[in-house]
Amino acid sequence: ETGVTQTPRHLVMGMTNKKSLKCEQHLGHNAMYWYKQSAKKPLELMFVYNFKEQTENNSVPSRFSPECPNSSHLFLHLHTLQPEDSALYLCASSLAGGRDEAFFGQGTRLTVV
Amino acid sequence: QKEVEQNSGPLSVPEGAIASLNCTYSDRGSQSFFWYRQYSGKSPELIMSIYSNGDKEDGRFTAQLNKASQYVSLLIRDSQPSDSATYLCAVNDNTDKLIFGTGTRLQVFP
Numbered sequence: 001e002t003g004v005t006q007t008p009r010h011l012v013m014g015m016t017n018k019k020s021l022k023c024e025q026h027l028g029h030n031a032m033y034w035y036k037q038s039a040k041k042p043l044e045l046m047f048v049y050n051f052k053e054q055t056e057n058n059s060v061p062s063r064f065s066p067e068c069p070n071s072s073h074l075f076l077h078l079h080t081l082q083p084e085d086s087a088l089y090l091c092a093s094s095l096a097g098g099r100d101e102a103f104f105g106q107g108t109r110l111t112v113v
Numbered sequence: 114q115k116e117v118e119q120n121s122g123p124l125s126v127p128e129g130a131i132a133s134l135n136c137t138y139s140d141r142g143s144q145s146f147f148w149y150r151q152y153s154g155k156s157p158e159l160i161m162s163i164y165s166n167g168d169k170e171d172g173r174f175t176a177q178l179n180k181a182s183q184y185v186s187l188l189i190r191d192s193q194p195s196d197s198a199t200y201l202c203a204v205n206d207n208t209d210k211l212i213f214g215t216g217t218r219l220q221v222f223p
Binding site for chain 2: 101
């Protein structure tokens with residue numbers, strides 16, 4: 001079992017749908033992250049939660065809404081997405097913030113049609 | 114805007130050779146530096162972290178950091194075809210942000 005688990009692995013959604021991505025970590029970490037990876041672009045940090053508090057919101061459109069109910073779980077709620085939002089969405093966790101080593105989940109491949 | 118720069122490659126090396134991957138960063142306040150390997154269609158996998166100037170060795174991998182030059186590199190000795198992947202450099206500045214470069218694609222040919 002991997003330390004950081006993401007579900008679903010693949011998701012196809014229409015522009016009017018609402019869906020959620022889930023991330024769970026079993027490493028005892030306190031910081032969790034959402035990243036977006038598009039083709040030929042660097043990994044883009046979206047959100048950071050440290051000890052359940054959101055510490056970074058990297059100018060992400062409001063159609064992406066994060067939720068962190070506890071240090072082990074992180075969600076990304078999606079609504080009225082655009083085709084350009086199609087990408088690989090990666091969750092990561094670290095012990096206590098960006099200075100520490102971050103470990104990634106397998107990612108969710110999202111396609112918006 | 115804090116940046117991390119990498120040559121996109123591909124960097125092609127023969128099996129058994131040393132592969133040298135380079136990364137520069139813009140923020141002088143950066144404190145933590147990481148190398149990740151990402152196979153096609155997979156998520157990034159941490160292979161090295163380095164926090165102090167100098168070299169850090171782990172098996173066939175050596176990370177080198179020069180904060181004065183704002184430069185971090187990764188050497189892979191005895192390169193194997195299984196090392197063929199994209200290598201991502203990531204830099205943290207003591208905030209909760211971890212900034213990634215675009216990655217260098219490494220090809221090791223038999």
